[in-house]
Amino acid sequence: MRGNLIKKGLIVSFACVMILFVVEAGNGQSKQSPVTIEVPYQQKSYLGRPLAWDGREMMLLRRDGKVSILPVKTDRDYSTVSADFKPYSAAEMRRRLQSEFGNKYDVSLTHDFVVVHPPGSPQVWATPFQQLYARFQAYFSTRGFRLQNPEFPMVAIVLRTRGEFDRMLKAFHNYDPSILGYYSPKSNRIITYDQTEGRSKDKSWLFNAGTILHEATHQTAFNTGLHSRFAPVVRWESEGLAMLFEARGVNNSQNFPRQEDRIHASRLSQLKQLYREGKVHGKMSELVVSDDLFRADAQAAYAISWGMTFYFSEAMPSKYKQFLKNDAARTDFASYSRKQRSADFAKAFGGNFKELEARMKRFYQELKQPAR
Numbered sequence: 001m002r003g004n005l006i007k008k009g010l011i012v013s014f015a016c017v018m019i020l021f022v023v024e025a026g027n028g029q030s031k032q033s034p035v036t037i038e039v040p041y042q043q044k045s046y047l048g049r050p051l052a053w054d055g056r057e058m059m060l061l062r063r064d065g066k067v068s069i070l071p072v073k074t075d076r077d078y079s080t081v082s083a084d085f086k087p088y089s090a091a092e093m094r095r096r097l098q099s100e101f102g103n104k105y106d107v108s109l110t111h112d113f114v115v116v117h118p119p120g121s122p123q124v125w126a127t128p129f130q131q132l133y134a135r136f137q138a139y140f141s142t143r144g145f146r147l148q149n150p151e152f153p154m155v156a157i158v159l160r161t162r163g164e165f166d167r168m169l170k171a172f173h174n175y176d177p178s179i180l181g182y183y184s185p186k187s188n189r190i191i192t193y194d195q196t197e198g199r200s201k202d203k204s205w206l207f208n209a210g211t212i213l214h215e216a217t218h219q220t221a222f223n224t225g226l227h228s229r230f231a232p233v234v235r236w237e238s239e240g241l242a243m244l245f246e247a248r249g250v251n252n253s254q255n256f257p258r259q260e261d262r263i264h265a266s267r268l269s270q271l272k273q274l275y276r277e278g279k280v281h282g283k284m285s286e287l288v289v290s291d292d293l294f295r296a297d298a299q300a301a302y303a304i305s306w307g308m309t310f311y312f313s314e315a316m317p318s319k320y321k322q323f324l325k326n327d328a329a330r331t332d333f334a335s336y337s338r339k340q341r342s343a344d345f346a347k348a349f350g351g352n353f354k355e356l357e358a359r360m361k362r363f364y365q366e367l368k369q370p371a372r
Contacts, residue, residue, distance in 0.1 A: 034049060034083075034084045034085035035049065035050070035080055035082065035083060035084070035085065036048065036049060036080070036081050036082040036083075036084065036085045036086075037049075037050055037060075037078045037079060037080050037081060038078060038079050038080075038081045039058065039060060039070045039072060039077065039078045041070050041071065046060055046062065046068055046070060047062065047063060047081065048060040048061050048062035048063060048068065048085075049061045049085040050078075051067075051230060051332075051333075052230075052333050053072060055073065056071065056072075056073060057069050057070065057071055057072065058070050058071075058072035058078070059230075063085075063086065063087050063088045064087070064088050064093060064096065064152065064155075065087065065151070065152030065153075065154075065155070065187075065188040066186065066187050066188060067185075067186050067187075067188075067229070087151055087152045087153075088152070088153070089153075090109050090114055090153040091109075093114045093152075093153050093155065094107045094109055094114050097114060097116050097155065101116050101157075104118075104119075104160070105117060105118065105119070105160075106118070106119050106120065106122075106125075108122035108125060108126040109122075109126070109153075110122075110126050110127065110129065110130035111130060112130060112133050112150055112153065112154055113126060113129045113130055113133070113153065113154050113155070113156055114153045114154070114155050114156075115129060115155075115156045115157075115158065116155070116156070116157040116158065117158040117194075118158065118160045118194055125158055126156075129154075129156050129190075129216055132213065132216045132217070132220065132245075132251060133154075133216075133220050135251050135252060135253075136217065136220045136221075136224075136245065136251075137224075138253075138254075139245075139250065139251075139253065140226070143317070143321055144321065145226070145321075145324075145325070147224035147225055147226060148223075148224050148225035149224075150223040150224060151223070152188065152223070154188070154190075154219055154220070154223055155187075155188065155189040155190070156189070156190040156192070156216070156219075157189055157190065157191045157192070158192055158193060158194060159191070159192070159193040159194070160193065160194055161193060161194070162193055164193060165191065165192065165193035168191060169182060169191065179211060180192060180193075180195065180211035180212060181211050181212045181214070181215040182215060183215040183216075183218040183219050183222075185222060185229045188219070188222070188223070188229070190212075190215050190216060190219050192212050192215065210246035210264075211246075213242075213245055213246045213251060214242040214243060214245070214246055215242075217241065217242040217244075217245040217246075217251075218238065218242050221238070221241060221242075225328055226241075226324065226328055227327075227328065228328070228330070228332055230332040230333055231330050231331065231332050231333065231334065231336070232335070232336040234288075234291075234327065234336075234341060235287075235291040235294055235301075235305070236287040236288070236291075236301070236304075236305040236308060236309075237305075237309070237323075237324075237327060239294075239301075239302060239305045239306075240305040240306055240308055240309030240310075241309060241324075243264055243267055243302065243305070243306040243309065244262075244264070244306070244309050244310060244313065246264055247261065247262050247263060247264045248261050249261025249262035249263070250262050259314070260368075260370050261370075262310070262314070263310070263367070263370050264306055264310070265369065265370045267302070267303050267306040267307070267310075268306075268307075268364070268367070268369060268370070269369060270299065270302075270303035271303045271304065271306070271307045271364060272364065272369070274300055274303060274304065275361065275364065275365075279300060280304060280307075280357070280361070281357065282353075282357075283300070283304050284304070284308060284353055284356060284357050284360070285342075285353040287301065287304060287305060287308070288341055288342055288345045288353075289338040289339075289341050289342050290338060290341075307360065307364065308360070311360045311363050311364070312349065314363075315359075315363055316349065319348050319349055320348070322348050323344075323345070323347075323348035323349065326344060326347065326348065327344065
């Protein structure tokens with residue numbers, strides 16, 4: 001589950017506004033200059049790179065990768081403090097997180113992550129996040145993608161208990177109490193907890209938790225340019241990709257190369273049940289143009305989103321690749337209408353939903369349920 005903690009409608013509200021300090025980039029995308037400004041608000045001072053301003057509020061990307069939405073009505077409400085913008089180093093992020101979480105937690109560094117975790121070996125707590133990142137990079141590089149290096153060290157927080165996890169999320173979001181982990185695009189952090197509490201520690205704990213793999217995939221996708229944190233994201237695409245990486249044959253294909261290993265067994269079981277109940281028909285076109293099904297029937301939305309993603313990646317890999325590339329190239333803060341969503345999908349896969357649904361159904365009728 002990717003948390004939409006950036007204010008509801010924010011991307012739409014900034015769709016037609018002035019983007020601050022815009023210069024033209026070579027690929028046709030707009031790009032913000034690296035200026036740093038200071039915005040005083042409620043006895044605090046916020047430093048960061050301005051992303052967008054609608055004349056009432058400003059979106060500010062801070063040095064730790066967080067996004068803040070601040071009331072800024074005129075240019076007198078902020079001041080420029082530097083002609084460049086530098087994210088915090090990993091060492092500085094570590095220092096700040098250690099101060100935030102105190103001596104009950106360790107903070108470990110990997111090449112791309114800063115991980116807050118219960119006292120213990122970084123190999124147990126932090127290394128698995130880096131391993132997923134490397135496998136994500138390998139998966140897409142072999143498919144012709146050139147992913148960006150993360151601008152900020154990626155932060156993952158592993159709390160000691162479920163209780164701490166619940167208290168932290170309740171403080172800022174009305175969340176599903178059944179979830180095991182959470183990625184917030186506003187803070188750019190993963191939050192999870194030690195699911196082995198009270199049991200012997202399994203050093204591969206992270207890779208035994210599909211939901212944690214799911215959130216780490218979200219974070220990696222949003223930090224490498226596969227998705228944009230500042231453009232409307234098509235939910236079937238984002239959630240489908242994250243579920244794809246829950247399967248060991250995707251997140252660890254070198255050791256698990258068979259198609260059977262790439263199948264998400266529980267999602268396949270759910271999808272086949274939906275087919276038996278006649279609840280898949282028409283849902284592909286619905287998910288393409290709208291995210292409403294995730295609110296109306298979340299279990300069906302997730303299962304069908306995985307089904308679409310797995311089908312496209314297995315049966316139409318070149319078209320799926322182009323779809324992802326085209327989607328990643330959309331302009332930040334631009335609105336994304338139902339009509340445009342449908343057109344972009346049709347450009348990659350064709351617009352005959354009846355035919356696509358029929359082909360996908362035959363694919364799953366022939367696909368055997370994994371033994372595990």
